[in-house]
Amino acid sequence: MWLLWKKEINSALFWLTIAIGLQFLVGHFFFMLFLLCAGLLIRQIRFINRLEHWLRTGSKAQQAPKAPGIWEEVYYHLARLKKREKQRRKELAKRIEQFRKSTEALPDAAVVLNAQDEIEWANAAAREVLGLKKSDKGQRIPNLVRFPEFNQFLKSKNYTDHLCISSPVNSNIILEIKVVSYGNGLRLLLAQDVTQLKKMERMRKDFVANVSHELRTPLTVLKGYLETLADFDDGLSPLHTTSVAQMLQQTDRMQHLVDDLLLLTRLETQQKKSDCVDVPQLLKQICDESDYLATVEQRIELSLESAAKIHGNEQELCSAFTNLVTNALKYSPEDTQVKVRWYEHGDKLCMSVEDQGEGIAAGDIPRVTERFYRVDVKRSRKLSGTGLGLAIVKHVLMRHDAQLQIVSELGKGSCFSCEFPQKRICR
Numbered sequence: 001m002w003l004l005w006k007k008e009i010n011s012a013l014f015w016l017t018i019a020i021g022l023q024f025l026v027g028h029f030f031f032m033l034f035l036l037c038a039g040l041l042i043r044q045i046r047f048i049n050r051l052e053h054w055l056r057t058g059s060k061a062q063q064a065p066k067a068p069g070i071w072e073e074v075y076y077h078l079a080r081l082k083k084r085e086k087q088r089r090k091e092l093a094k095r096i097e098q099f100r101k102s103t104e105a106l107p108d109a110a111v112v113l114n115a116q117d118e119i120e121w122a123n124a125a126a127r128e129v130l131g132l133k134k135s136d137k138g139q140r141i142p143n144l145v146r147f148p149e150f151n152q153f154l155k156s157k158n159y160t161d162h163l164c165i166s167s168p169v170n171s172n173i174i175l176e177i178k179v180v181s182y183g184n185g186l187r188l189l190l191a192q193d194v195t196q197l198k199k200m201e202r203m204r205k206d207f208v209a210n211v212s213h214e215l216r217t218p219l220t221v222l223k224g225y226l227e228t229l230a231d232f233d234d235g236l237s238p239l240h241t242t243s244v245a246q247m248l249q250q251t252d253r254m255q256h257l258v259d260d261l262l263l264l265t266r267l268e269t270q271q272k273k274s275d276c277v278d279v280p281q282l283l284k285q286i287c288d289e290s291d292y293l294a295t296v297e298q299r300i301e302l303s304l305e306s307a308a309k310i311h312g313n314e315q316e317l318c319s320a321f322t323n324l325v326t327n328a329l330k331y332s333p334e335d336t337q338v339k340v341r342w343y344e345h346g347d348k349l350c351m352s353v354e355d356q357g358e359g360i361a362a363g364d365i366p367r368v369t370e371r372f373y374r375v376d377v378k379r380s381r382k383l384s385g386t387g388l389g390l391a392i393v394k395h396v397l398m399r400h401d402a403q404l405q406i407v408s409e410l411g412k413g414s415c416f417s418c419e420f421p422q423k424r425i426c427r
């Protein structure tokens with residue numbers, strides 16, 4: 001590097017010596033000096049001009065122009081930078097192409113939407129199942145996928161949930177739509193074909209409903225005969241007496257199981273029916289009945305702090321609330337109280353059931369609403385129950401836009417709260 005600078009300085013000194021020599025011959029020192037500076041300046045301008053031309057022509061001129069001295073070094077470094085930049089651009093283009101090809105090959109439909117719901121990009125599956133065309137780029141998607149619920153879903157900006165719609169191309173295909181926001185107002189819309197999954201789900205529900213329904217009649221007959229046998233029992237054979245009692249107990253349990261399964265199926269499949277439900281009145285009735293059925297009376301302390309009624313299905317709410325009250329009585333000692341409250345909390349309406357029972361371990365809390373999940377199977381088996389009660393509560397609440405909150409501490413007790421949104425209040 002220093003060598004090049006030395007060459008450059010030597011060349012300037014050479015021309016300066018020439019200018020001084022000429023001055024001795026011809027005189028006019030300053031004129032000679034001016035000529036020398038002008039010459040050097042013109043030389044530099046020529047190289048700058050060549051450089052500008054080379055940079056401007058871009059990739060057309062691959063080789064850097066030839067130049068002497070330090071300019072050769074400048075051209076060389078710029079040429080290297082240019083080459084590296086070109087390689088990087090090539091690499092990036094290759095990656096983009098690979099990404100484009102892989103998203104094109106995705107089995108799920110993917111569409112990139114901008115803040116105005118206009119299509120920025122869509123893959124092959126999106127064109128197939130959503131009926132989009134390549135020329136639809138820039139079109140607003142609600143104008144092409146014309147389902148009111150889809151439109152509403154996009155407008156809602158709340159994409160935590162998903163939406164199921166039929167494909168606009170083939171109504172037999174069911175699509176599960178998910179939207180993910182990213183970048184500056186951009187959204188990725190994913191549509192997955194869930195036709196098979198929905199079909200299986202339907203089959204499972206139908207199977208459970210059919211089996212439960214078919215089991216009902218034989219169970220009723222069996223229970224009828226067992227009750228007759230119990231009535232005619234003269235008590236002479238203890239084996240006979242205990243067998244019949246146990247068979248009756250198990251038939252009862254099975255009948256409850258079948259009833260709960262049928263109720264769950266109804267909750268999953270039936271259309272929602274809504275009336276104005278007088279919750280305070282309903283809770284009074286449930287607490288009176290539960291108190292009457294419990295072995296120890298007056299265990300329930302009912303506190304109605306709100307007179308609010310809510311839009312909902314009375315029968316469904318009755319079974320959810322009854323399940324919670326029955327559990328509280330069942331899973332706490334008989335000498336403890338169970339507090340049932342109906343009150344307003346912030347913008348929510350709450351129904352809570354609090355007991356001083358054995359409580360639930362933190363790890364079990366998220367699982368107790370699963371079907372057939374019982375915390376301590378051995379102990380739970382001794383107490384009557386199907387393991388479906390809280391699953392029913394969860395489903396009923398879901399159908400009422402409500403949420404179940406469980407706060408519990410082992411050895412201290414549990415509090416189950418059903419939180420209803422204000423929009424459910426009926427006046």
Ligand code: ADP
Nearest residue numbers: 327328331368374375380385386387388389390
């Ligand atoms: P089950 O018919 O067994 O009562 P549930 O679905 O109603 O079924 O409850 C699931 C499990 O959650 C129960 O087996 C029990 O272990 C636990 N559980 C429910 N309520 C309470 C409660 N109030 N206190 C303690 N454990 C409870």
